[in-house]
Amino acid sequence: MKNVELYFLPTSFYSQRVRLALEEKGIEYKKTFVFLTENEQDQAWYLKINPKGEVPTIRIGSEYFGESEKIVDIVDKLPSEIQNKLVPDIDTAEGKLVAFWRQKIDEIKIPIITFGVSVYPEFAKDKPILSIAPNAQGVKDRFEKNIRDSKTLMTKHPELKESYERKISLAKQRLVDFFDKEKLAAVLNSMDDTMAEIEQQLSKIAKESDSTGTDYYLCGETFTSADINLCILFGRFKLIGLLHRYSNPKKYPNLGKYWQRLQKRKTVEKVVINNVVELKRLLFRRQFCRYVRATAALVFVGIAGWLAYRHFNT
Numbered sequence: 417m418k419n420v421e422l423y424f425l426p427t428s429f430y431s432q433r434v435r436l437a438l439e440e441k442g443i444e445y446k447k448t449f450v451f452l453t454e455n456e457q458d459q460a461w462y463l464k465i466n467p468k469g470e471v472p473t474i475r476i477g478s479e480y481f482g483e484s485e486k487i488v489d490i491v492d493k494l495p496s497e498i499q500n501k502l503v504p505d506i507d508t509a510e511g512k513l514v515a516f517w518r519q520k521i522d523e524i525k526i527p528i529i530t531f532g533v534s535v536y537p538e539f540a541k542d543k544p545i546l547s548i549a550p551n552a553q554g555v556k557d558r559f560e561k562n563i564r565d566s567k568t569l570m571t572k573h574p575e576l577k578e579s580y581e582r583k584i585s586l587a588k589q590r591l592v593d594f595f596d597k598e599k600l601a602a603v604l605n606s607m608d609d610t611m612a613e614i615e616q617q618l619s620k621i622a623k624e625s626d627s628t629g630t631d632y633y634l635c636g637e638t639f640t641s642a643d644i645n646l647c648i649l650f651g652r653f654k655l656i657g658l659l660h661r662y663s664n665p666k667k668y669p670n671l672g673k674y675w676q677r678l679q680k681r682k683t684v685e686k687v688v689i690n691n692v693v694e695l696k697r698l699l700f701r702r703q704f705c706r707y708v709r710a711t712a713a714l715v716f717v718g719i720a721g722w723l724a725y726r727h728f729n730t
């Protein structure tokens with residue numbers, strides 16, 4: 417088995433997709449954290465392994481791969497003691513169903529929803545677990561800083577000009593998209609339609625499951641990559657305060673039961689439920705290390721100054 421390294425952040429939506437696949441397959445991997453709030457994904461070292469500057473990136477042996485859905489396909493083919501297929505053969509009925517729901521959920525515009533509800537908090541009736549940005553000004557400041565930093569880095573690394581120009585163009589477009597209230601409302605309404613379809617699918621699977629007495633998932637009796645996409649979607653709802661839209665037991669009885677059951681799955685608990693706690697620990701450790709280094713530097717300067725004083729006064 418080639419050694420595997422994942423570049424990610426625990427609260428990153430697309431990082432969770434790949435990480436959950438790795439955990440489900442029981443594949444060991446080295447963790448390298450990329451702090452998005454500090455724009456580490458825009459640094460030259462990262463753009464050299466992922467020219468789009470997106471997380472996650474996975475290294476398998478000496479090869480690097482980006483784009484979370486493609487990575488899940490690759491992970492599913494890696495040697496593993498766990499034989500469950502996350503991506504069933506597309507030539508089978510189950511494979512076609514899984515591919516349909518994977519694409520259906522992946523079409524939901526997560527960035528617009530995530531940052532849009534920070535700009536227009538009236539759409540999020542629940543209290544967010546983690547504020548992606550404090551308010552509209554926070555979102556504006558973040559992406560304007562992205563543009564400034566990318567322009568500065570582009571002058572230092574002209575060989576990465578194409579990557580930085582792409583990053584600048586994307587940041588400018590997001591400043592438009594994330595402040596478009598009508599677009600956010602349309603995206604949320606479209607998501608409501610998708611969730612209603614998922615409710616119908618779960619209702620159908622639940623009836624089939626009742627006759628056999630087995631647990632059920634989105635596409636049948638097996639947990640697949642379609643369930644990965646749905647689990648991290650629920651996790652995002654909870655994170656940003658949108659879970660209320662799909663918690664009505666009369667309107668979404670099967671969605672509610674599904675989410676309650678999947679939260680108890682060990683891999684989902686580790687990757688989706690506990691990601692904020694993990695991030696806070698990482699940030700604390702990062703700040704503590706910086707404090708220790710800064711203190712050590714001050715002590716060193718103080719000692720050096722004292723020695724110099726003694727030398728010149730001897």
